[in-house]
Amino acid sequence: MARQDRSARRSHSESSLEPRLSRASVGRLSLYLRRLEEFQRAGIHRISSNRLGQPLAITDTQVRKDLAFLGRLGQPGIGYDVDDLIGSIRSTLGIDRCWSAALVGVGNLARALLRYNGFIERGFRIVALFDSDLRKVGQAVDDLTIYPVSRMKEIIATTGAELGILTVPASAVQNVADELVAAGIKGLLNFAPGLIRTRPGISVVNVDLTVQLEQLAFLVHLTSTEPLS
Amino acid sequence: MARQDRSARRSHSESSLEPRLSRASVGRLSLYLRRLEEFQRAGIHRISSNRLGQPLAITDTQVRKDLAFLGRLGQPGIGYDVDDLIGSIRSTLGIDRCWSAALVGVGNLARALLRYNGFIERGFRIVALFDSDLRKVGQAVDDLTIYPVSRMKEIIATTGAELGILTVPASAVQNVADELVAAGIKGLLNFAPGLIRTRPGISVVNVDLTVQLEQLAFLVHLTSTEPLS
DNA sequence: GGATGTGAACGACTTCACAGCG
DNA sequence: CGCTGTGAAGTCGTTCACATCC
Numbered sequence: 001m002a003r004q005d006r007s008a009r010r011s012h013s014e015s016s017l018e019p020r021l022s023r024a025s026v027g028r029l030s031l032y033l034r035r036l037e038e039f040q041r042a043g044i045h046r047i048s049s050n051r052l053g054q055p056l057a058i059t060d061t062q063v064r065k066d067l068a069f070l071g072r073l074g075q076p077g078i079g080y081d082v083d084d085l086i087g088s089i090r091s092t093l094g095i096d097r098c099w100s101a102a103l104v105g106v107g108n109l110a111r112a113l114l115r116y117n118g119f120i121e122r123g124f125r126i127v128a129l130f131d132s133d134l135r136k137v138g139q140a141v142d143d144l145t146i147y148p149v150s151r152m153k154e155i156i157a158t159t160g161a162e163l164g165i166l167t168v169p170a171s172a173v174q175n176v177a178d179e180l181v182a183a184g185i186k187g188l189l190n191f192a193p194g195l196i197r198t199r200p201g202i203s204v205v206n207v208d209l210t211v212q213l214e215q216l217a218f219l220v221h222l223t224s225t226e227p228l229s
Numbered sequence: 230m231a232r233q234d235r236s237a238r239r240s241h242s243e244s245s246l247e248p249r250l251s252r253a254s255v256g257r258l259s260l261y262l263r264r265l266e267e268f269q270r271a272g273i274h275r276i277s278s279n280r281l282g283q284p285l286a287i288t289d290t291q292v293r294k295d296l297a298f299l300g301r302l303g304q305p306g307i308g309y310d311v312d313d314l315i316g317s318i319r320s321t322l323g324i325d326r327c328w329s330a331a332l333v334g335v336g337n338l339a340r341a342l343l344r345y346n347g348f349i350e351r352g353f354r355i356v357a358l359f360d361s362d363l364r365k366v367g368q369a370v371d372d373l374t375i376y377p378v379s380r381m382k383e384i385i386a387t388t389g390a391e392l393g394i395l396t397v398p399a400s401a402v403q404n405v406a407d408e409l410v411a412a413g414i415k416g417l418l419n420f421a422p423g424l425i426r427t428r429p430g431i432s433v434v435n436v437d438l439t440v441q442l443e444q445l446a447f448l449v450h451l452t453s454t455e456p457l458s
Numbered sequence: 459g460g461a462t463g464t465g466a467a468c469g470a471c472t473t474c475a476c477a478g479c480g
Numbered sequence: 481c482g483c484t485g486t487g488a489a490g491t492c493g494t495t496c497a498c499a500t501c502c
Contacts, residue, residue, distance in 0.1 A: 022471070026447050030440040034422055048483065056424055061473060064484060076484040077480035094450025095443055108341035115337045118422065118439045124446075163445060187449040189442060193263055193347065195285055203448035205441050210347045211259040212436050213418060214324055216392060217353075218255050219432035220416040221323025251493070277461065290495060293462065305462040306502035 025066050031056050033089045039082050048079040095123055102128040102161040104176050105168030106136055106146055114142055127159040156183040166190045254295050260285050262318045268311050277308040324352055331357040331390040333405050334397030335365055335375055338420060343371055356388040385412040395419045
């Protein structure tokens with residue numbers, strides 16, 4: 001019983017005939033992009049795979065393999081053009097435009113995310129707030145009003161939000177996710193513990209802070225238990 | 230030039246003679262643990278790999294492989310004992326005790342983390358706050374006073390904090406990390422973009438929210454670009 | 459029958475080695 | 481000579497298949 005979820009985990013990335021961009025590669029491209037923008041601001045226009053990967057502890061070969069997905073951008077003997085790379089990574093990752101997000105669950109974490117400059121700097125904008133707590137509904141946070149979950153469909157349609165950020169308790173996550181999807185949301189960033197089931201075509205990225213902390217505890221536990229060789 | 234950082238990325242996990250717990254496995258063990266605690270609260274004492282993995286979209290084989298690291302805990306034909314598993318995962322991950330953390334950079338994200346119940350529930354306690362902004366120093370957040378970075382060594386020694394949580398701007402991360410390590414901190418949870426260089430023996434886990442959002446944008450971009458087969 | 463444990467097959471990702479270009 | 485691009489080799493992690501035990 002229950003073996004039909006074999007395909008659920010690859011609800012994205014169908015058709016893997018040609019080498020597809022792996023999740024790890026996408027993450028590294030994000031890192032390269034930030035690094036490249038620093039170089040750009042510093043007025044540097046040419047960069048080698050070695051120098052790009054070094055501060056990130058990524059080998060030059062790995063960098064080249066990642067960048068090879070973007071096409072043939074490097075010049076042997078010379079390196080890569082910083083501006084070209086930036087443009088190419090942005091368009092490949094789909095972040096050569098703004099993304100609007102709706103946020104559900106206006107607690108402390110939500111407020112932190114709202115004021116997090118990193119998102120705005122990189123073209124992500126939170127355009128709508130929802131909360132199921134009726135005492136919060138109507139309140140304003142920064143320049144946004146908190147709406148009741150019942151008006152989700154309407155508000156998301158008018159604001160044109162495409163992404164959903166979930167900062168609700170674990171018990172509410174699946175319901176809220178379903179409603180967001182019903183309202184037309186295409187992707188979910190979930191901060192609550194516990195995975196979300198969605199229909200294919202909807203992307204989900206989970207950020208589980210507790211798991212991260214437990215990873216850290218494990219690593220420290222390990223290095224203090226195992227004597228260093 | 231600069232090829233000497235080959236070993237830096239495996240600053241943890243030395244001696245890989247026997248099969249070592251991979252990062253992915255550790256993450257999944259965290260997830261199993263939470264799931265198992267739910268079962269425990271529900272009064273369920275026996276669980277199969279199939280039922281444990283199902284809601285997490287993890288195959289039964291994968292679950293068994295992960296649990297095999299803990300020893301021979303399952304009974305063929307029966308399954309696993311929930312209490313045994315919980316105890317074993319906790320001790321393997323090193324979270325069968327409390328961990329104290331010092332937090333540096335008291336902004337919005339820090340306040341959210343301070344009030345995040347998930348940490349306390351799982352035995353993580355934030356015991357000291359630091360900020361380089363002298364206007365914040367002396368202020369109290371919840372029941373903690375914000376100390377200047379200059380008193381880090383002293384305060385960390387008296388509070389016995391072992392982990393450091395960094396919610397400072399990217400430009401300050403490396404400096405703060407160095408000071409935390411000098412003060413005796415063993416592991417760092419870094420929320421700022423950009424990697425940290427540390428000496429071996431110090432563990433680092435990076436949580437880069439922008440990278441996560443960009444991953445999501447890419448996935449949505451991909452599914453909307455590529456026609457579904 | 460129902461479940462675990464595990465060697466072997468498989469697949470994905472990373473590194474090596476080197477050809478080739480500027 | 482420096483640096484990219486890339487097939488080949490290697491490594492790591494996941495899935496399959498099946499022996500085994502309750």
